[in-house]
Amino acid sequence: MKASHKVTLVAAGLLIVCMTASVVILQRVDRVRAGATLEEVLYISSPKLLKRLSLGYDGLLADIYWTRAVQYFGGKHHEGAGEYKLLAPLLEITTTLDPHLIVAYEFGANFLAPAPPNGAGMPEKAIELVENGIRSNPDEWRLYYQLGFIYYIDLKDYAGAAKAFASGARLPHAHPFLKILAAQMAQHAGEWETARMLWVSAYATANDPEIRANAAAHIRALQVDRDVAALDVFTEEYTKRAGHPPGSLSDLVAAGMLRGVPVDPLGHPYKLGADGRVQVADPDNLPFIQKGTPPGYVPPKKPKILPTD
Amino acid sequence: MSGRIAYIAANTFREAVRDRVLYNLIAFAVLMSAAAVLVGQISIDIERLVVVNLGLSAVSLFGVVIAIFVGIGLVSKEIDKRTLYTVLSRPVRRWEFIAGKFLGLAGTLAVNTALMAVGVFGALLYVSHHFQSSDGWVLVALYFIGLQFLIITALSLLFSTFSSPLLSSVFAFSLFVIGSFAEDLRGFAGIVRGPTHWLATAAAYLVPNFSALNLISSVAHEQPISGQLVLYNTAYALVYTGMVLCGAVLIFERRNLK
Numbered sequence: 001m002k003a004s005h006k007v008t009l010v011a012a013g014l015l016i017v018c019m020t021a022s023v024v025i026l027q028r029v030d031r032v033r034a035g036a037t038l039e040e041v042l043y044i045s046s047p048k049l050l051k052r053l054s055l056g057y058d059g060l061l062a063d064i065y066w067t068r069a070v071q072y073f074g075g076k077h078h079e080g081a082g083e084y085k086l087l088a089p090l091l092e093i094t095t096t097l098d099p100h101l102i103v104a105y106e107f108g109a110n111f112l113a114p115a116p117p118n119g120a121g122m123p124e125k126a127i128e129l130v131e132n133g134i135r136s137n138p139d140e141w142r143l144y145y146q147l148g149f150i151y152y153i154d155l156k157d158y159a160g161a162a163k164a165f166a167s168g169a170r171l172p173h174a175h176p177f178l179k180i181l182a183a184q185m186a187q188h189a190g191e192w193e194t195a196r197m198l199w200v201s202a203y204a205t206a207n208d209p210e211i212r213a214n215a216a217a218h219i220r221a222l223q224v225d226r227d228v229a230a231l232d233v234f235t236e237e238y239t240k241r242a243g244h245p246p247g248s249l250s251d252l253v254a255a256g257m258l259r260g261v262p263v264d265p266l267g268h269p270y271k272l273g274a275d276g277r278v279q280v281a282d283p284d285n286l287p288f289i290q291k292g293t294p295p296g297y298v299p300p301k302k303p304k305i306l307p308t309d
Numbered sequence: 310m311s312g313r314i315a316y317i318a319a320n321t322f323r324e325a326v327r328d329r330v331l332y333n334l335i336a337f338a339v340l341m342s343a344a345a346v347l348v349g350q351i352s353i354d355i356e357r358l359v360v361v362n363l364g365l366s367a368v369s370l371f372g373v374v375i376a377i378f379v380g381i382g383l384v385s386k387e388i389d390k391r392t393l394y395t396v397l398s399r400p401v402r403r404w405e406f407i408a409g410k411f412l413g414l415a416g417t418l419a420v421n422t423a424l425m426a427v428g429v430f431g432a433l434l435y436v437s438h439h440f441q442s443s444d445g446w447v448l449v450a451l452y453f454i455g456l457q458f459l460i461i462t463a464l465s466l467l468f469s470t471f472s473s474p475l476l477s478s479v480f481a482f483s484l485f486v487i488g489s490f491a492e493d494l495r496g497f498a499g500i501v502r503g504p505t506h507w508l509a510t511a512a513a514y515l516v517p518n519f520s521a522l523n524l525i526s527s528v529a530h531e532q533p534i535s536g537q538l539v540l541y542n543t544a545y546a547l548v549y550t551g552m553v554l555c556g557a558v559l560i561f562e563r564r565n566l567k
Binding site for chain 2: 018
């Protein structure tokens with residue numbers, strides 16, 4: 001064998017060995033440094049300083065920080081963490097680097113506002129983020145919608161929600177839906193209807209399948225809450241009339257109070273529990289429900305959200 | 310064999326010194342002295358932080374620039390000046406030439422880094438008036454910067470074996486920037502699905518991982534560095550450098566120099 005062929009063979013073999021070894025070692029490095037890239041936020045936490053350090057490449061850096069924020073939230077959410085201490089600084093850095101990155105305000109607020117485990121439980125920070133977004137993008141009606149959403153869903157502040165929706169509705173290209181929401185909030189009319197309208201609009205306007213699935217789960221939960229409340233009224237009425245509680249929902253049908261045993265949004269019939277209250281058959285698959293769970297029911301740490309069709 | 314490699318390495322070192330590469334030390338000394346003297350007068354209680362951040366960043370940047378701009382000419386310059394033919398007409402194998410050139414530039418950078426390290430510690434002593442135990446981590450950070458130089462030198466040498474100096478410098482600098490975001494890249498690869506996932510993962514593992522070798526911020530904040538990380542980073546830098554040098558040897562062995 002010629003000497004140069006021998007060198008080629010040895011070099012090729014070594015190259016493959018080194019490449020494999022580098023991947024294996026890198027995986028170990030990643031395990032040792034898990035989350036280290038994100039923790040750098042703690043070292044350079046000033047968004048303005050970071051903007052200056054970006055030397056004009058602030059748009060690119062904003063995209064990187066936004067992706068880091070998504071990864072951070074996704075990772076923490078997946079592990080069922082109750083604390084998201086880097087989320088607000090990551091979003092602040094992202095939106096300071098690129099104040100027109102609307103997606104960071106919209107989704108960032110959705111990460112910040114809901115209570116754990118669905119979010120960071122920081123509605124005040126979410127409002128601050130969206131208000132900053134409105135200052136930088138005053139013509140963006142979606143941000144007003146987002147602001148109203150947080151006031152309504154997370155803070156139950158109907159006046160704040162009405163003001164946000166009304167401000168957004170005044171913008172030239174605002175979705176007509178905002179006017180309806182503003183009016184409903186202002187009148188404090190039909191809380192259930194308003195909540196359903198908000199989730200239906202979230203479902204209709206989102207393109208991401210996970211967001212649509214989340215909205216669908218909330219719509220199902222609202223339906224269950226309303227059904228269970230109505231059925232509980234019927235069972236109380238039956239008890240008053242018959243002098244004893246019903247054994248099952250079929251008793252209500254036999255008494256002519258219902259046309260048939262009603263089913264939940266997943267198609268399973270509602271049932272009566274041992275305590276005489278109406279329950280759903282499969283509470284794990286109906287996350288976010290407030291009513292209809294068995295006594296002492298503990299929901300899964302991570303909500304089980306069914307995919308939409 | 311080792312004598313020939315050592316001879317080429319020593320020659321490369323001498324040539325770098327003759328090309329006034331070490332003149333960067335003057336700029337570095339001025340920078341460190343100015344930082345040490347000025348920062349105490351214009352800020353409060355961040356003297357050590359500024360000296361460590363500025364010093365290590367300067368060591369890293371000066372070294373990267375030298376590694377790229379000297380590295381890209383290691384082979385192409387020898388071809389242009391036709392000195393390569395003289396070398397290869399002697400009993401010197403092509404892989405020995407590559408190994409010697411790499412070791413020569415790595416040695417130049419090691420000397421340069423060691424001298425700059427003296428400057429960093431001098432400035433630290435000036436602002437703090439004494440050394441503290443956490444200054445030991447600065448040495449570890451300097452060691453990691455040295456490992457970065459090994460990888461960049463090997464990459465510049467690899468590009469130098471088949472490309473023009475201009476393109477080689479663009480490739481090497483681009484890889485340095487991409488490699489500085491390598492951990493993000495692997496994170497992105499982890500969240501995409503399908504064939505894109507495999508492609509992105511392969512690309513993320515193929516680019517050099519400079520982010521784990523850059524611990525300037527954490528050292529400036531006196532954060533300790535685990536022994537495991539020192540071990541893995543050393544092993545990674547050595548095998549990655551080995552991989553790139555093997556690539557350079559493979560290309561150079563097959564290159565038609567007529």
